[in-house]
Amino acid sequence: MxxxxxxxxxxxxxxxxxxxxxxxxxxxxxxxxxxxxxxxxxxxxxxxxxxxxxxxxxxxxxxxxSTVPLERDLRHAALPFMHDLYEATRETIHLGVRDGLDVVYVEKLRAHESLALPSRVGGRLPLNCTGVGKALLAYSSPDLIDEVLARPLRRLTAHSIVDAKRLEEAIGQIQAAGLAYEREEAQIGGACIAAPIFREGTVVAALSVSVPLSRFHPTRLAPAVKTAALGVSRALNRSTLR
Amino acid sequence: MxxxxxxxxxxxxxxxxxxxxxxxxxxxxxxxxxxxxxxxxxxxxxxxxxxxxxxxxxxxxxxxxSTVPLERDLRHAALPFMHDLYEATRETIHLGVRDGLDVVYVEKLRAHESLALPSRVGGRLPLNCTGVGKALLAYSSPDLIDEVLARPLRRLTAHSIVDAKRLEEAIGQIQAAGLAYEREEAQIGGACIAAPIFREGTVVAALSVSVPLSRFHPTRLAPAVKTAALGVSRALNRSTLR
DNA sequence: GAATGCGTTCCGTGACACGGAACCCGGACC
DNA sequence: GGTCCGGGTTCCGTGTCACGGAACGCATTC
Missing domain, CATH: 1.10.10.10 (Winged helix-like DNA-binding domain superfamily/Winged helix DNA-binding domain)
Incomplete structure (x- = not known):
C-alpha cells in the first residue's frame, strides 16, 4: 500500500x-x-x-x-555565493549533490538567454556527463570511483566520456586542477566549469557555471568558480550543518 | 496506512x-x-x-x-526577474503563493547580510503578517478577504496587524497603491515592500523585497518591485502555464 | 544491580487493501 | 436514434498484511 x-x-x-x-x-x-x-x-x-x-x-x-534538511541547509549556505557568481558571469549556475551514481541538482540559476540544458532542480544526471558530476566524482572515495569506472557509463551526447580509461584520466586532471571542465558532454554547444564544495574534508556538493561554447573563456571563469565554491565551503563549515 | x-x-x-x-x-x-x-x-x-x-x-x-508543476513553472518564470530585483537592491527577495489562509514561500533569494527572517522556501506564514501575504490578500476574492477578517488574526511580532478594522484599512491602501508595505510586522527590525503577480486577471503570487529597517527607502524600492512583478505577470501570461 | 528510556522483534487478530466485474457517461461513428 | 468504445467510477467478497500489545535488548543513570 x-x-x-x-x-x-x-x-x-x-x-x-x-x-x-x-x-x-x-x-x-x-x-x-x-x-x-x-x-x-x-x-x-x-x-x-x-x-x-x-x-x-x-x-x-x-x-x-522543501524542508528536507540536507538540501535546504546547503542551498541556504550556497545561494548568496551563487548569486555573486551569476552576477560576475551572467551565466547559468548549478548546485548539485551526489546520490548513488547520479548528480541531483539542488539549485539552478538560469541565465536569461541560456541554452536548454538537460538539468532541472530535483533532476538527476549521470556523474560522468556533467561538470558538477565530475567534480563530485573526482573527490569521492576511491571505492565509489572504482564502482563508477567498473560499470558501463551512460552518455548524454556524443562527447560524453564513456570510456573508463579516459574518465580516470579526467579525474586525475580534476584532482590536480581543483576544477572540472566539461565541453559538450552534457549538451551540444555547451561547456561548463565546476568546483567541489567540502564540509569537514569531504565533498558534499559542487557548483558550476555553464556557458554556450562561444562564450567559454576558462581563464576568466575558473577563478570565479573557485572562489565561489570556496566561499560556500567556508560558510558550511562555519555553520552547524548536520 | x-x-x-x-x-x-x-x-x-x-x-x-x-x-x-x-x-x-x-x-x-x-x-x-x-x-x-x-x-x-x-x-x-x-x-x-x-x-x-x-x-x-x-x-x-x-x-x-521539485517537480510539482505549479510551483516549478512559477519559479521558472519569476527567477530572472527576481535576480534583476536582487541586483538592483541587493536585498532579500521573496516569491510566495497563497494556500488557504497562509502564504507559502516558493522561492527566496537571500542577501549576504540579511536579518534572520521567519520565512523559508516551502514554509507558511499567516497572510496578514507579511508583505507577500498582504499583497496576495488584497487582490484575492472578497469572500476570502471576509473569511480572513472574520477569523482571529495570528501575529508574528508586536507590530503584526491583528485588528480586523486595521487590516481592512491596510487592504484598501494596498489596492490603491498596487503595493503592500510592511514594517516590523513579520520580524522586528525588518521592513518589506511587496507587489502582486497576476495571471489572466487573478493573483497567483506575489514578490517582495525585505530590508533592515535602517535601509528602508520606499521611494527607491517601490518602482523596482513594481516593475519586477509586472515582468513576471507578463512572462506568465505569455507562457502556457497550466 | 535496579531502574529508566529508547529501539526492536514477535505474533494473533481483524480491518481494510485488493482487484475483478459491472456500471456509467460522453463522444464518435453509422 | 442505436451502437460501440474508452475512460472513469462504484461494488463487494476474499485474503492479506497492517495493527499494536507484550516482551525483550541494550545502553545510561542513579
Missing amino acids: LEKSWLVLDAFRPTGGPLRLIEVAERCQLPKTTAYRLLTDLTAIGAVERRERGYVLGRRLFELG | LEKSWLVLDAFRPTGGPLRLIEVAERCQLPKTTAYRLLTDLTAIGAVERRERGYVLGRRLFELG
Whole structure:
C-alpha cells in the first residue's frame, strides 16, 4: 500500500504534470481500480491534485520536499555565493549533490538567454556527463570511483566520456586542477566549469557555471568558480550543518 | 496506512528533522510500534533517512517536491526577474503563493547580510503578517478577504496587524497603491515592500523585497518591485502555464 | 544491580487493501 | 436514434498484511 502509493507518485516523473488515470495505471503496472483508489487517497492527502484533464503532483509534496534538511541547509549556505557568481558571469549556475551514481541538482540559476540544458532542480544526471558530476566524482572515495569506472557509463551526447580509461584520466586532471571542465558532454554547444564544495574534508556538493561554447573563456571563469565554491565551503563549515 | 504515513512525514515539519522514534510517535499520537514500522517502511522507500541520532526527511521527497508543476513553472518564470530585483537592491527577495489562509514561500533569494527572517522556501506564514501575504490578500476574492477578517488574526511580532478594522484599512491602501508595505510586522527590525503577480486577471503570487529597517527607502524600492512583478505577470501570461 | 528510556522483534487478530466485474457517461461513428 | 468504445467510477467478497500489545535488548543513570 505505502509502497504502491510511492510508485504512483514516481509515475509523475519527470514532469510532475498532468497524467490521466489510465496513464498512471499502466506506468505503474497496476489495475486501474487500484490506481484510481490510490490517486483518490493521495488527492485527499494533498500529495496530488486534480485538474480538468488528469492529475498533477500536489503542493503538499512541494512543501515537504522543501524542508528536507540536507538540501535546504546547503542551498541556504550556497545561494548568496551563487548569486555573486551569476552576477560576475551572467551565466547559468548549478548546485548539485551526489546520490548513488547520479548528480541531483539542488539549485539552478538560469541565465536569461541560456541554452536548454538537460538539468532541472530535483533532476538527476549521470556523474560522468556533467561538470558538477565530475567534480563530485573526482573527490569521492576511491571505492565509489572504482564502482563508477567498473560499470558501463551512460552518455548524454556524443562527447560524453564513456570510456573508463579516459574518465580516470579526467579525474586525475580534476584532482590536480581543483576544477572540472566539461565541453559538450552534457549538451551540444555547451561547456561548463565546476568546483567541489567540502564540509569537514569531504565533498558534499559542487557548483558550476555553464556557458554556450562561444562564450567559454576558462581563464576568466575558473577563478570565479573557485572562489565561489570556496566561499560556500567556508560558510558550511562555519555553520552547524548536520 | 497511507494516511498515517503522511502523518509521520508531517511530524517532521517545520524543520525536516532529525527526530527520534519516540518524538515521531508522540507527535503523531501513534503507538511506537506503528511509528517504528512506518518509519522503517518510509526509509526503505527513501522518503526518510536514518541518521546517527534519529530520522530526517529523505532526498526522494526533495526530488519529488521539485517537480510539482505549479510551483516549478512559477519559479521558472519569476527567477530572472527576481535576480534583476536582487541586483538592483541587493536585498532579500521573496516569491510566495497563497494556500488557504497562509502564504507559502516558493522561492527566496537571500542577501549576504540579511536579518534572520521567519520565512523559508516551502514554509507558511499567516497572510496578514507579511508583505507577500498582504499583497496576495488584497487582490484575492472578497469572500476570502471576509473569511480572513472574520477569523482571529495570528501575529508574528508586536507590530503584526491583528485588528480586523486595521487590516481592512491596510487592504484598501494596498489596492490603491498596487503595493503592500510592511514594517516590523513579520520580524522586528525588518521592513518589506511587496507587489502582486497576476495571471489572466487573478493573483497567483506575489514578490517582495525585505530590508533592515535602517535601509528602508520606499521611494527607491517601490518602482523596482513594481516593475519586477509586472515582468513576471507578463512572462506568465505569455507562457502556457497550466 | 535496579531502574529508566529508547529501539526492536514477535505474533494473533481483524480491518481494510485488493482487484475483478459491472456500471456509467460522453463522444464518435453509422 | 442505436451502437460501440474508452475512460472513469462504484461494488463487494476474499485474503492479506497492517495493527499494536507484550516482551525483550541494550545502553545510561542513579
